[in-house]
Amino acid sequence: MSPGGRLHVVILAGGSGTRFWPLSRASRPKQFLSLVGKVSLLRATWDRARKLVPADRIWTVAPSALATMVRRELPALRRDRLVLEPSPRDTAPAIALACSIIARNDPRAIAAIFPSDHVIRDSAAFKRAVAAGLGAARAGDLVCLGITPDRPATGFGYLKVGARVKPGVANRVLEFVEKPDAARARRFVRSGRYLWNAGMFVWRIDRFLDELRRVAPEVHAATSSVAGGSKAAWRRAPKISVDHAVMEKASHVSVVPLDAGWDDLGSWDAAARHRSSGEGSGDSRVLIGSDGAVVFGGTRVIAVLDLPGVVVVDTKDALLVLPRASSEKVKSVLEAVRAAGRADVL
Amino acid sequence: MSPGGRLHVVILAGGSGTRFWPLSRASRPKQFLSLVGKVSLLRATWDRARKLVPADRIWTVAPSALATMVRRELPALRRDRLVLEPSPRDTAPAIALACSIIARNDPRAIAAIFPSDHVIRDSAAFKRAVAAGLGAARAGDLVCLGITPDRPATGFGYLKVGARVKPGVANRVLEFVEKPDAARARRFVRSGRYLWNAGMFVWRIDRFLDELRRVAPEVHAATSSVAGGSKAAWRRAPKISVDHAVMEKASHVSVVPLDAGWDDLGSWDAAARHRSSGEGSGDSRVLIGSDGAVVFGGTRVIAVLDLPGVVVVDTKDALLVLPRASSEKVKSVLEAVRAAGRADVL
Numbered sequence: 001m002s003p004g005g006r007l008h009v010v011i012l013a014g015g016s017g018t019r020f021w022p023l024s025r026a027s028r029p030k031q032f033l034s035l036v037g038k039v040s041l042l043r044a045t046w047d048r049a050r051k052l053v054p055a056d057r058i059w060t061v062a063p064s065a066l067a068t069m070v071r072r073e074l075p076a077l078r079r080d081r082l083v084l085e086p087s088p089r090d091t092a093p094a095i096a097l098a099c100s101i102i103a104r105n106d107p108r109a110i111a112a113i114f115p116s117d118h119v120i121r122d123s124a125a126f127k128r129a130v131a132a133g134l135g136a137a138r139a140g141d142l143v144c145l146g147i148t149p150d151r152p153a154t155g156f157g158y159l160k161v162g163a164r165v166k167p168g169v170a171n172r173v174l175e176f177v178e179k180p181d182a183a184r185a186r187r188f189v190r191s192g193r194y195l196w197n198a199g200m201f202v203w204r205i206d207r208f209l210d211e212l213r214r215v216a217p218e219v220h221a222a223t224s225s226v227a228g229g230s231k232a233a234w235r236r237a238p239k240i241s242v243d244h245a246v247m248e249k250a251s252h253v254s255v256v257p258l259d260a261g262w263d264d265l266g267s268w269d270a271a272a273r274h275r276s277s278g279e280g281s282g283d284s285r286v287l288i289g290s291d292g293a294v295v296f297g298g299t300r301v302i303a304v305l306d307l308p309g310v311v312v313v314d315t316k317d318a319l320l321v322l323p324r325a326s327s328e329k330v331k332s333v334l335e336a337v338r339a340a341g342r343a344d345v346l
Numbered sequence: 347m348s349p350g351g352r353l354h355v356v357i358l359a360g361g362s363g364t365r366f367w368p369l370s371r372a373s374r375p376k377q378f379l380s381l382v383g384k385v386s387l388l389r390a391t392w393d394r395a396r397k398l399v400p401a402d403r404i405w406t407v408a409p410s411a412l413a414t415m416v417r418r419e420l421p422a423l424r425r426d427r428l429v430l431e432p433s434p435r436d437t438a439p440a441i442a443l444a445c446s447i448i449a450r451n452d453p454r455a456i457a458a459i460f461p462s463d464h465v466i467r468d469s470a471a472f473k474r475a476v477a478a479g480l481g482a483a484r485a486g487d488l489v490c491l492g493i494t495p496d497r498p499a500t501g502f503g504y505l506k507v508g509a510r511v512k513p514g515v516a517n518r519v520l521e522f523v524e525k526p527d528a529a530r531a532r533r534f535v536r537s538g539r540y541l542w543n544a545g546m547f548v549w550r551i552d553r554f555l556d557e558l559r560r561v562a563p564e565v566h567a568a569t570s571s572v573a574g575g576s577k578a579a580w581r582r583a584p585k586i587s588v589d590h591a592v593m594e595k596a597s598h599v600s601v602v603p604l605d606a607g608w609d610d611l612g613s614w615d616a617a618a619r620h621r622s623s624g625e626g627s628g629d630s631r632v633l634i635g636s637d638g639a640v641v642f643g644g645t646r647v648i649a650v651l652d653l654p655g656v657v658v659v660d661t662k663d664a665l666l667v668l669p670r671a672s673s674e675k676v677k678s679v680l681e682a683v684r685a686a687g688r689a690d691v692l
Binding site for chain 2: 284288289298317321322326345
């Protein structure tokens with residue numbers, strides 16, 4: 001494979017996004033929301049991709065059920081660049097299918113894989129990291145973009161490298177580590193040898209498909225059949241993440257550190273952190289004695305009195321009010337709404 | 347005046363009710379809301395009145411701007427029993443006008459005056475108190491119904507009687523006392539010699555009009571002119587409460603204790619106290635970890651997580667969220683909404 005393989009971008013547009021109910025629904029998951037800034041997370045991902053490659057080299061993978069939403073959100077997406085999953089089966093089959101299809105178009109392609117529901121504040125730093133990843137990918141590495149941790153988070157998997165992480169270059173990955181407890185997370189961050197696994201990758205497609213065939217042959221077989229036209233083979237693809245199916249077992253895995261204001265926006269609290277205090281506080285929002293309170297959605301007049309750090313999420317048919325500190329517990333609300341017989345608003 | 351004078355009821359249906367924004371608006375004040383039970387406070391007042399007298403002896407005084415709302419809420423109200431104030435001028439002119447008009451129909455009438463924005467749980471006890479008041483009124487007293495205090499409230503005026511209050515009978519009033527501070531309120535309640543002034547009265551109309559002429563001649567002159575047909579005279583009536591204008595200065599004022607689950611519903615917190623925990627908590631309300639939280643209005647799904655004692659008030663074009671303990675500060679929200687240029691929702 002010559003170093004001249006062209007870069008393609010694969011945007012992963014699946015995901016359920018129950019954490020942002022009631023703004024997100026089964027029919028409109030998180031990536032379609034404008035949680036940070038004016039455009040949706042999906043559209044912002046597209047805009048970043050467009051700074052790397054022309055539109056005809058941007059591929060989007062999404063469950064069939066979201067096809068219309070994706071097309072509406074990404075009007076410049078070529079119809080033949082939308083890869084539809086007959087049903088959601090986690091990231092390994094989604095990525096494998098996209099890579100198989102790209103390989104049929106451009107066998108020497110390099111793919112950069114990006115989730116569509118994260119925020120990245122510094123697109124210049126992002127572009128530099130992708131460029132560094134590209135170099136290592138051309139040389140044959142499966143490259144992760146790993147987030148430089150700014151706190152001992154327990155909600156992410158970590159990538160362990162051999163020595164202190166070197167910025168701006170690919171570092172060999174020794175180990176994928178599952179979400180740690182607080183004490184381990186603190187040791188990880190102190191050591192300077194760990195990065196967060198953000199599910200962003202750059203690789204030569206031939207290298208990825210070779211590793212896939214070797215370490216996850218069922219995923220490879222099923223998705224290459226689907227790429228060849230036998231849609232029914234999809235159901236033989238196991239539901240598994242690309243980390244478990246491939247990355248943890250592959251050889252020549254490296255990681256380029258990404259320090260670009262990344263956030264996976266895992267909860268209302270995270271989304272609230274990205275709101276500047278003035279944002280969305282026009283003449284229809286009145287917050288009194290409520291520092292750190294944030295209102296999402298809604299065009300009505302919304303007044304919050306003496307409730308610091310409260311989150312109000314206002315939609316036409318459902319309203320949620322909670323303290324930012326309880327953001328991780330939204331799932332319990334969804335269960336209660338379902339139990340109350342109101343699955344129609346989920 | 348023979349003891350045979352017939353009882354008429356006068357319902358005071360004015361009042362602005364900013365404390366219940368956004369459920370109450372300038373165009374729909376508190377008395378039109380179903381804050382407790384299924385019917386509006388005004389309608390509940392009518393229903394209590396109907397247990398005392400037939401419909402043709404129930405008079406309702408309201409500002410002209412509320413006439414349509416009153417008629418819609420009280421379909422059994424005779425058109426000629428609706429007394430309209432050309433503009434709101436507090437209780438003295440409103441009551442005086444109604445009494446003058448009744449006197450032209452029935453000069454021997456006895457009037458019972460009731461605000462329309464209070465709640466009274468025990469209508470049997472209420473009826474007994476009115477009956478006791480009626481006896482004293484026939485004898486010539488201006489009778490107040492005074493609430494037996496269950497706490498040293500600082501939000502009400504007090505009526506001081508000569509000795510410990512005797513239940514079931516009229517006690518001579520020595521003094522009208524303005525809202526006391528907490529220490530005085532505690533002394534008042536401990537003494538057993540004080541009742542809350544609830545703005546409910548029973549009197550012979552001739553006695554009231556005589557006292558009015560003596561102690562508040564401007565109110566008497568203006569309102570009797572209006573009753574005679576010269577509506578323009580209304581603007582000469584001073585804005586003053588019946589307590590200040592008449593009761594504090596009148597002779598032969600007595601008070602019958604009323605212990606009937608009365609509440610003036612002065613705030614969202616007060617309204618919340620009257621909600622039984624199950625009330626309004628159907629399949630559209632999900633409260634988790636939120637003891638004492640109450641939702642008013644709204645037909646949407648409303649979920650509250652980990653916010654004990656919070657009040658959510660949901661209307662089509664405005665939403666308010668606050669802790670029950672901040673209920674007294676709703677006025678500051680209205681000011682902020684006005685300052686934000688959204689007086690359209692006030």
